Amino acid sequence: MIPQEFEYSAPGTLQEALQLIAGGERKVLAGGMSLIPMMKLRLAAPEHVVDLGRVPGLNYITESGGTIRIGATTTHHEIEMAPLVRGRCPLLAEAASRIGDIQVRNRGTIGGSIAHADPAADYPASLLALEGQVRLVSANSDRTVAASDFFLDPFTTAIEPGEIVSEIVLPAEEGSEGYRYEKLAHPASGFAVVGVAARIKKTGGKISFARIGVTGMAAHAFRALNAEKLLEGGATIDEAVATIGEGEEANSDLYASADYRQHLARVHARRAISVALTRAT
Amino acid sequence: MKQKISITINGKLRSDEVEPRLLLIHYLREVVGLTGPHIGCETSTCGACTVMLDGKAIKSCTIFAIQASGREVLTIEGLAVNGHLDPLQEAFWNEHALQCGFCTPGMILTAKQLLQDNPSPTEEEIRKGLEGNICRCTGYQHIVNAVKSAAAKAGA
Amino acid sequence: MATTTVKPETLVGKRIRRREDPRLITGTATYVDDIKMPGMHHACIVRSPQAAARIKGLNIKPALDRPGVVAVFTGEDVKDVPSVPCVAQLPGLRQPHHHVLAQDRVYFVGHPVAVVVATDRYIAADAADAVEVDYEELPAVADPEKALAAGAPAIHPQWPDNTAFTFHQEGGDVEKAFREADVIVKQRITSQRLVPNAMETRGVVADWRAAERSLTLYSSSQAPHLLRSLLASIFGIPENRLRVVAPEVGGGFGSKIDIYAEDMLMTFVSQRINKPVKWVESRRENFLCTIHGRGHVDYYELAAKRDGTMLGLKLKIIQDLGAYLQLLTPAIPTLSVLMMPGLYKFKNISADVIGAFTNCVPTDAYRGAGRPEATHGIERMVDILAAELKMDPAELRLKNFPAPDEFPFATATGLAYDSGNYALPLKTALDEVGYADLRREQKQGREQGKLLGIGMSAYGEICAFGPTPATPTGGWESATVKIEPSGKVTIMTGASPHGQGEETTFAQIAADELGVDIDDVVVLHGDTSLVQYGIGTFGSRGTAIGGTALYYALQELKSKIKKFGATLLESDEVSLVGGSVVHEASGKSVSFSKIAAEAYRPMKLPPNTQPGLVATHFWEPPNFTFPFGAHVVVTEVDRDTGQIAIRRYVAVDDCGKLINPLIVSGQVHGGVAQGLGQALWEQAVYDDNGQLLTGEFTDYAIPRAHMMPWIESSHTETPSPVNPLGVKGVGEAGTIGCSPAVVNSVVDALSHLGVRHLDMPLTPEKIWKLIQAGGRA
Numbered sequence A: 001m002i003p004q005e006f007e008y009s010a011p012g013t014l015q016e017a018l019q020l021i022a023g024g025e026r027k028v029l030a031g032g033m034s035l036i037p038m039m040k041l042r043l044a045a046p047e048h049v050v051d052l053g054r055v056p057g058l059n060y061i062t063e064s065g066g067t068i069r070i071g072a073t074t075t076h077h078e079i080e081m082a083p084l085v086r087g088r089c090p091l092l093a094e095a096a097s098r099i100g101d102i103q104v105r106n107r108g109t110i111g112g113s114i115a116h117a118d119p120a121a122d123y124p125a126s127l128l129a130l131e132g133q134v135r136l137v138s139a140n141s142d143r144t145v146a147a148s149d150f151f152l153d154p155f156t157t158a159i160e161p162g163e164i165v166s167e168i169v170l171p172a173e174e175g176s177e178g179y180r181y182e183k184l185a186h187p188a189s190g191f192a193v194v195g196v197a198a199r200i201k202k203t204g205g206k207i208s209f210a211r212i213g214v215t216g217m218a219a220h221a222f223r224a225l226n227a228e229k230l231l232e233g234g235a236t237i238d239e240a241v242a243t244i245g246e247g248e249e250a251n252s253d254l255y256a257s258a259d260y261r262q263h264l265a266r267v268h269a270r271r272a273i274s275v276a277l278t279r280a281t
Numbered sequence B: 001m002k003q004k005i006s007i008t009i010n011g012k013l014r015s016d017e018v019e020p021r022l023l024l025i026h027y028l029r030e031v032v033g034l035t036g037p038h039i040g041c042e043t044s045t046c047g048a049c050t051v052m053l054d055g056k057a058i059k060s061c062t063i064f065a066i067q068a069s070g071r072e073v074l075t076i077e078g079l080a081v082n083g084h085l086d087p088l089q090e091a092f093w094n095e096h097a098l099q100c101g102f103c104t105p106g107m108i109l110t111a112k113q114l115l116q117d118n119p120s121p122t123e124e125e126i127r128k129g130l131e132g133n134i135c136r137c138t139g140y141q142h143i144v145n146a147v148k149s150a151a152a153k154a155g156a
Numbered sequence C: 001m002a003t004t005t006v007k008p009e010t011l012v013g014k015r016i017r018r019r020e021d022p023r024l025i026t027g028t029a030t031y032v033d034d035i036k037m038p039g040m041h042h043a044c045i046v047r048s049p050q051a052a053a054r055i056k057g058l059n060i061k062p063a064l065d066r067p068g069v070v071a072v073f074t075g076e077d078v079k080d081v082p083s084v085p086c087v088a089q090l091p092g093l094r095q096p097h098h099h100v101l102a103q104d105r106v107y108f109v110g111h112p113v114a115v116v117v118a119t120d121r122y123i124a125a126d127a128a129d130a131v132e133v134d135y136e137e138l139p140a141v142a143d144p145e146k147a148l149a150a151g152a153p154a155i156h157p158q159w160p161d162n163t164a165f166t167f168h169q170e171g172g173d174v175e176k177a178f179r180e181a182d183v184i185v186k187q188r189i190t191s192q193r194l195v196p197n198a199m200e201t202r203g204v205v206a207d208w209r210a211a212e213r214s215l216t217l218y219s220s221s222q223a224p225h226l227l228r229s230l231l232a233s234i235f236g237i238p239e240n241r242l243r244v245v246a247p248e249v250g251g252g253f254g255s256k257i258d259i260y261a262e263d264m265l266m267t268f269v270s271q272r273i274n275k276p277v278k279w280v281e282s283r284r285e286n287f288l289c290t291i292h293g294r295g296h297v298d299y300y301e302l303a304a305k306r307d308g309t310m311l312g313l314k315l316k317i318i319q320d321l322g323a324y325l326q327l328l329t330p331a332i333p334t335l336s337v338l339m340m341p342g343l344y345k346f347k348n349i350s351a352d353v354i355g356a357f358t359n360c361v362p363t364d365a366y367r368g369a370g371r372p373e374a375t376h377g378i379e380r381m382v383d384i385l386a387a388e389l390k391m392d393p394a395e396l397r398l399k400n401f402p403a404p405d406e407f408p409f410a411t412a413t414g415l416a417y418d419s420g421n422y423a424l425p426l427k428t429a430l431d432e433v434g435y436a437d438l439r440r441e442q443k444q445g446r447e448q449g450k451l452l453g454i455g456m457s458a459y460g461e462i463c464a465f466g467p468t469p470a471t472p473t474g475g476w477e478s479a480t481v482k483i484e485p486s487g488k489v490t491i492m493t494g495a496s497p498h499g500q501g502e503e504t505t506f507a508q509i510a511a512d513e514l515g516v517d518i519d520d521v522v523v524l525h526g527d528t529s530l531v532q533y534g535i536g537t538f539g540s541r542g543t544a545i546g547g548t549a550l551y552y553a554l555q556e557l558k559s560k561i562k563k564f565g566a567t568l569l570e571s572d573e574v575s576l577v578g579g580s581v582v583h584e585a586s587g588k589s590v591s592f593s594k595i596a597a598e599a600y601r602p603m604k605l606p607p608n609t610q611p612g613l614v615a616t617h618f619w620e621p622p623n624f625t626f627p628f629g630a631h632v633v634v635t636e637v638d639r640d641t642g643q644i645a646i647r648r649y650v651a652v653d654d655c656g657k658l659i660n661p662l663i664v665s666g667q668v669h670g671g672v673a674q675g676l677g678q679a680l681w682e683q684a685v686y687d688d689n690g691q692l693l694t695g696e697f698t699d700y701a702i703p704r705a706h707m708m709p710w711i712e713s714s715h716t717e718t719p720s721p722v723n724p725l726g727v728k729g730v731g732e733a734g735t736i737g738c739s740p741a742v743v744n745s746v747v748d749a750l751s752h753l754g755v756r757h758l759d760m761p762l763t764p765e766k767i768w769k770l771i772q773a774g775g776r777a
């Protein structure tokens, strides 16, 4: 109900923020949609909170040379509504629109979501299917990590101490590609029991390119590489999705056992691919 | 350590010294003395605390008051203009979209953004737009009617 | 004298928007948490994280040492405070002493162990965290059937069989009926534990004034007078020095009838610190510590003739009571027994109830309280019988209803159903939904692998609780009507509404009876210092009983008005037209407002009449009322995932006369939402150690807007002869009718796979697994 006491800083520049974070046990606060509930339940009790909310230049959506860049504090709602994302990276807009509810989307940020790395979060599936990259900066470093190397375990990412996510880098889409984010929302939490993001390109009526990201099913989101290969190799959708989750240990909870969850991932993959296929031109 | 914040609440600027951990909902209720935003949970899932921050619906239980400093907060108390109810308030009343009324302030403010984003929503869009707000009394049907009727009035 | 205008139209029966709403839509209503008082302190309760444990050590010093903390109380401080009360009585009932703070043992997760009092809410929360409690874990049992099994850990060591009571009832000759039967169907049917989850959690502000030896207690209560009487006797505070106020109450659904440990604890704390103190429940606490509902395991056996004539019904109920008995806990399953025959002409029944203690929070009345369980059971059994007999479930129902001329209908459980035409809503609903066409579509669809289900329930319920001998809280209701000298009307009702809209419906009744403008009527409630005495709002009793008390109070006033009018007109040949008195022969009349003024400054009093226009009426109902109806639900089951989609929801309810159809439809929708919640999503899941796994909105799925179907709601109107308004009550109907119709629909969708029964909630995985297994569970 009530968070523990903490010290609060709201740096006015990125450099200042990075300096603060470099200074030891500091917790970054973005939209607060994951951090604050945990602090209220006293599952998190940071001593010092560094609010990114007032750092200018972290909230943007740009495109140049076929590359879309989204600043870390860009909110889910901004992403969902942005004409640029809707036009050039519609898969991400679709995923953003399925996150939580409007109040959560108004505050929650893409940087916060991927940094938090909830295994049932929505973005990771799309980020993987889009072969996106995550830019990580610290007071004295600046590096870019592929999404496929970013999500490591539940609530665990490639972010090193002192680093923050500064932007997400995605390829802009040319327009012929079909896409779909298919989500089964948990009836209570709204998070993804499973969520499947699919991108499909067709050549001569056949699937020539497939990218499939799966979230909710396992410890972290993953790309269904075998299924992608099978689809590109001319296999049926059913044959391809039957490989999804092989080798992954499926999550299990009151709502869905591991078997059922794996099955759901396949069903939703089939649906995502089918819709993506009809959208592809 | 307390810090100074200044927030424009329902059109009036005020300043207070607050602990950084003070949640906006508690600030509004306990410090400012408002009674419209309610507390229905501690997991950011019920929407009873919904207010508008710079024109967008947010859950005031999931933001520190200090984060709202320098910004504008609108609560249900500030929605009526010169004593004239907002069309949504009027529609909630006409359509019997509330029973115990506990969810109502949050529901109305969420609906406000819903209509800002989408002035003529379908039933399905209304239902989806209100998914962050729980009402245990009404079964939502009259709420859907109210939002539809407010949208129709605005469109007329 | 002026000629009066007669009010042309009546308000009763109209869709009138509510008069309570302006304060609610502007956020200016006052709920308990909105109350602030000078010097008010805040309490935070330390609760047990264990379901069963011995308290080995308790260190409050770290909490007391924190600045702003004024007191910490533990079990030792309150050991002499009497038990949290249970007013339900059953022969041989074992009632554990329910201390307001745990003594040396805790019995469920959330059990209060200590209370921290501080100057501020945040300080109190920090201090509560600082209290150190050393627990020695004991074996726990959370499942009622496991609790009753041999060798189960004893919840209360003095009663190793974990049985609080057993209860038996029978009517007719059930053994004979079973001997004569052609078919007997049996089924175990559960009604899972549910969390009422009113959106406003509970809250208490206690304000003890030592100098006046008086207490004012603000509590989010459905029954403030009951709370006052019980607190008065518990604390020895005279009732005339104890004021209980239920301010705006944000929903209750039964969960706020109870007197809770916290009502008592805050009284205790305020007396100790001599300051007002506030406690507001968190949602987590609400999940853990406010009563739950349902918690039944039922074993049914139904005996019938091959032609479908139902002969006899046997029922064994295992009621999960939780660790303690709250206000009405043991009485709830006895209501299920009363309602077990449903709407059918059973002559022979027998029922056994076993009340089992578990290491869980107590169960008690939650929307429907005992009747949803019974209705769910019988409506499932009827469908199971229909399947066995290969009969259409609608036909089977129609065959066994009493005919409209058989009312009052005496049930084998000893009730007298007041009035009814049970076939009408069922036929209406089936017509509306297009039953025959759907059955055809179902048949064709099955050939293509589609899973379409059509399910129905024909429900009855016991409402308007109730005659006092059958209602442990008292069964009457009261109303005072005061016509002010200005002609404005003030009603004080003992019903304590919290969303049901009585400020409007009662004003409608009064406006019609007195011929005044509805805006001239104010309805007050919820404050024991304003209201004479009252029972409260629960069991769909507000309008049927409270409204009737109002009606009779109004009649008393009307006859007094007539007397004043006769005196003013100097004739006995007068009649009342609305609130005016008219001398027909001359056409002269006196207006209502003139009479109101005259009554307080009479130049000449009518014979045997006192000045003033105030009347109080306490009305004791002669019987319950028995609303009924039928719900028909069309579902589609996704073969791939087991997800259920509701295609149509048709509800035809008969709650007697409708005072305000707008309000009634709101009650139906809300009721259906809670019924659907039970059917599809909601469940309080305790693990084997008594930990509540679904203890937040993030785990416990409450229906949200996008999860609800459109409800096609309509009514038939069979007036109740029990009260002059002809109303029956509607608060619980939607819930009761809903869950069996939904489950019957899904079972119907899967019946060709051999599925005969499903327990709630119908989670997709459960359905998917059944489909995978070809229907065989």
Ligand SMILES: Cc1cc2nc3c(=O)[nH]c(=O)nc-3n(C[C@H](O)[C@H](O)[C@H](O)COP(=O)(O)OP(=O)(O)OC[C@H]3O[C@@H](n4cnc5c(N)ncnc54)[C@H](O)[C@@H]3O)c2cc1C
Pocket (backbone or CB within 6 Å): A027, A028, A029, A030, A031, A032, A033, A034, A035, A036, A037, A052, A072, A073, A098, A099, A100, A101, A104, A107, A108, A109, A110, A111, A112, A113, A114, A115, A116, A118, A120, A121, A122, A123, A159, A163, A164, A165, A166, A189, A190, A191, A192, B043, B044, B045
């Ligand atoms: C009711 C509700 C429903 C939700 N439903 C969904 C859902 O359906 N799907 C879904 O995907 N999510 C859901 N969420 C989570 C939501 O998307 C959050 O916004 C997101 O998980 C965290 O983003 P944030 O900006 O709020 O981060 P915060 O809560 O501020 O931070 C989360 C974590 O990330 C760290 N962090 C934040 N920003 C950065 C950064 N730039 N660099 C490094 N670390 C950083 C913080 O230190 C913290 O550890 C829901 C949340 C709520 C409250």
Ligand code: FES
Pocket (backbone or CB within 6 Å): B038, B039, B040, B041, B042, B043, B044, B045, B046, B047, B048, B049, B050, B059, B060, B061, B062
């Ligand atoms: S109080 Fe429930 S979401 Fe804020």
Ligand code: FES
Pocket (backbone or CB within 6 Å): B097, B098, B099, B100, B101, B102, B103, B104, B134, B135, B136, B137, B138, C199, C250, C251, C499
């Ligand atoms: S009106 Fe009671 S919760 Fe919505």
